[in-house]
Amino acid sequence: MRVTSTRYRTLLLALLCAPVTACDDASVPAPLTQDPDAGLKVYHHSMDESPASLDPVQAANIYANHILENTLDTLYAYKYLARPYELKTNLADGWPEISEDRLTYTIRIKRGVRFQDDACFPQGRGREVTAADFVYSLKRNFDPKNRPQGAWFWQGRIVGLDEWKDAGSDHAKEVPGLLALDRYTIQVRLTRPYPQLLDTFAQGYSGVIPREAVERYGREFGVHPVGSGPFKLVSYDSARAVLDRNPHYRQEPVDLAYEGYDPATQRYSGVERIAGRSPPFVDRVIFDFASDDASRWNSLTKGDEIQYAAVPPEKLDEILASRSPPRLKPEYAERYQLIVGLEAGFVFEVFNFSDPRYGYHPDPVQAGRNKALRCAIMKAFDWPARNESWYGGLARVFPGVIVPVTAEFDPDTPVDTITRDVPGARRLLAENGWNAGNLPEFVYGNSAGVKQRMMFEQLRAWLIDIGYPTEKVINKNYATFGDLSRAWKQNELPLISKGWGLDFPDAENTLQLFYGPNGSPGSNDANYRNPEFDRLYEEASVMLPGPERTAIYRRMNEILLQDCVGMTGLSRTRTYLWHKNVVGLPDREITGGFWIKFVDVLPKGESARPADLGQEI
């Protein structure tokens, strides 16, 4: 009996100690089974979100494109190192023949390119990529069953494509404007000139996939994409994706000059090491998806996990010795390389012009008062504070919607629309008869998320400053981003707060956000309608790049600012750190991910940075 009692006590003791013992075990790194990455050259990337689907017709964001640009081939792609961004050929064999009227494009594709080996092919061996595959892949964007998201790039622009869809999206039927003339020749016929057409053929949406894979995997094709890119997807869930080298990827030695290499600013990355060699250079790429800044940061700095990550704004002061020029503190420079660059996109908050309380109004007097109200709210907005709170003070605030990374950006645009002026705002309100009693409710919609909520609180405080009563500034929470998006598109909210990433480096991509016919549910959620603006847009949309077109773009930007469309805009600065033994120059803008096939990884402890360089970038 005594024995049992002792046993009971021992059990109790064991239980009390159990967690402690577990900790001890865990602190000893003793792998009990084989590491799956052993012996392989692995590059371990990280991103702040996971792509929802990897079906190319749903590749609406950079997250999906990061993976698809490396698993599939697009006809064209962006050069690795040239800035501003420039197109280059990829699967296409040279530039297209373009007819005199700029309506017919004849594109040849490379011969002998093979799809990755996959169970969807006979004997599991990938077959040759043909022009018909491109035609099939592009047509999938017009088949509602695939829930495509990229059709707007080609809608109404390719002869017969919309009719093909209306007739039931039957792949057996031909589209007159989208033909495979022979095994290696594609012909595209347009309804009107489309200067950005080749840019759209660099998007994941137009990535070339084999019909066999779609037929075999059905709905699961979205987790099992097959293509002819440098890597093959081997596993994918919401936490990570693993890509292995495609051993049959075509041999194309890197020509650094062609890729736009600028030794003065890019030599520090060590990319000279890949000159003349054929990518891919690593056996495996692992993408970690972690929306949480802290976990990405820990994973990067603990040394054994991810090799690349965006720096959270809160950490900027800790790692940077100087902000301009950006320079790392010595303890970080010893282990990491750094790049600081503006995003190809912006965040902005614009009014919904179909809301009669803030936007258009049939009564011209009231319309004028509404405009004064919009202008006053713009004056209340404190861009420097927003920049400091959320972007580490490093973001770039600019007037209008032509983002700084595009060639059309005008650095001399007046900044009065982005300058806080509380007395001016109060004066404007008073002059137009606005007071605490008659100011309309200001409903700010956001999706659940603490950052979004704090941004609301910040805006509310600024509105209180210009005379809004606290209870008139209301936060409306939406369960999902989709529900918020629905509220915008159904005109339920007076303010649209959005971010826009450029699909291609052309200001047209952001100016179309205010083109009348794109109104709700289209991309013009502001429902801005201005005949003069629309006329200019249509005029510019068929023009080739040049000073003439740039002048029109800038005029359109001015019109928007004069109408007080809203608080716009801010381009975030992206700051990335990566381990010194990684050879590469990261960039996640535009389509994103096109640089990853050029990544090489040196043995641990070695540095890609040329030894003769100092700490400066």
Next chain:
Amino acid sequence: MDLLRFALRKLLAGLPLILGVTLLSFTLMVYFGPDKTYQLLGKNPTPEQIAEIRHELGYDRPFVTRYVEYLRQLVTLDFGNSDSTGEEVNAVLARTIPVSLALELPGFILGNLLAIGLALTAGYFRGGWPDKLIMGLAVIGMSISFLIVIFAFQIWFCTSYGLDWFPVRGWKAENLAEYLRHIAVPTLATMFVALGYSTRFYRAVIVEELNRDHVRTARAYGTPPARLFYRNILKNCAIPIITRIMFTIPSIVIGGALLIETTFGIPGVGKVAYEAIVSGDQPVLKAVVGLTALLFVVTLLITDILYRAVDPRVSIR
């Protein structure tokens, strides 16, 4: 044979429950739930595209049709494909449920054993200082929010502001060391939070048992404590203890530990379910809620059978 008929009858009695749960969850989560349409739209959609997607998602079908379809899915255990990734829902569950189990079982088992141990100690020394100490700590434990425990433990164990021993987030179970490293802090947090409640509950059960006449008699006759606990107390406490443990199981298996998985970034079924809610991924949601209800009924059944095994006095009604 008797048992089989008993089980079948119980299952049949569980049918209204399943119908109720599915109807409620369907109405709330599916019919009034988040709208997936606008997440599947391109950047510049047209009204026709919106209609097409709603059609693809089946939102344009009548309520009854969709509910009956749901019941059919539940019977055939085929929930179709996720609306987000296109992955088969069953594949999603097969991938995530084991993770949730591996994450939660150690904490669940250790936590309950520890709680029973503490409760026995407190009960045995009823009114004495060990009792007061344990119960005092239990109230403190009960008063701290789970969320605060998680954050405090994360800061303390996983960041450079504290000990910095463990990863803050993520999940790896490729080998035992990695597995232990990743479950250590979530397990500690779960145990810490559950301990207060469990200990109080078990102590109450044990004290009630201690007050019974036969136990008092046995005690008076000098039965040694260990035997007293085993023979007279634990056995009679079995029913409430089993009940408590059994009814935690369905939520662990299917519901997962939503909070733990979200805050520690662990790809278990709780996180998937939560993401399905906030992204309106109805096929996944339907599977999670429907299976939980099924499992709940099965648990009721097994509990009843277990009661019989523990206590033959429970009759097969």
Next chain:
Amino acid sequence: MNAVIADALADPTPRSLWSAAVRKLARDRAGLIGLAVVLAYLVAALGVWLGLWATEWAEITGSKWAPVSAEHWFGTNIIGQDIFQRGIYSTATAFEVGLVVAVLAAALGGVLGALAGFFVGSWIDELILWAMGVLDAMPFYLLVAAVAFALADNPWSMHVAMIATFWTTTSRLVRGEVIKLRGMEFVEAARAIGVPPTVTIFRHILPNTTHILLVQMTLAFVDAIKAEVILSFLGLGVKGGMSWGLMISESTLEFLGGHFNNLIAASCLMFGLVYAFNMFADALQDALDPKQVSA
């Protein structure tokens, strides 16, 4: 008239139980301290409701992450709001959530439990039992999330969800108690002299379950405050105002920069109230539990 007779017939919970309970409670020092602390919090909440303090909780009164100072007792948050004012303001939110949920959940649970117990075995009982079973079979946070989403941005969605899940426990206990009570003389007598069932339930039976309702209310109050924190963190909780849960979720923006003021302020304020309330609830339970009274 009839009711008076029934009243006079018998009351199974003698006045002495209540006076004994009060006496017992008065001797419980921990319980009294708990009560005092809860009252102090209540005063803080009343001040907020009356607009006496924490009026600048929504305004930006300092710089980003200002340290603790005479001006900002707990420092400021990421956009420069005063954390102390926000913490105090949240006390009012906590009481509002706790009281609304506790009172309504107890009321709903009491009424439905009494109905089920009084008509035990009938279809009413079956229906109520079924409803309880259905609600208990749903994972709590999934149900709450579903209700919150179904009610869209309604500020009461969180309350509705919690009441919908909290009433079942009370209901089961009351049902059990009523089944016991309905066999007692005074109920039989009431029935014999033709008192309608509703009158019997509301005038005679429910008052005799007050001790259960009271204890359940204190438990629900604490549970509601704790659930609010988690729901607000998940983005399903308080809309528009300020709460400890929102402060804690806010603090996740600050960890990486090494700022913990929001977390510490909200945690301590919340722990103080919940711990004090738990002590009080324990004392109350001890005092009101007839088993313990007799033991």
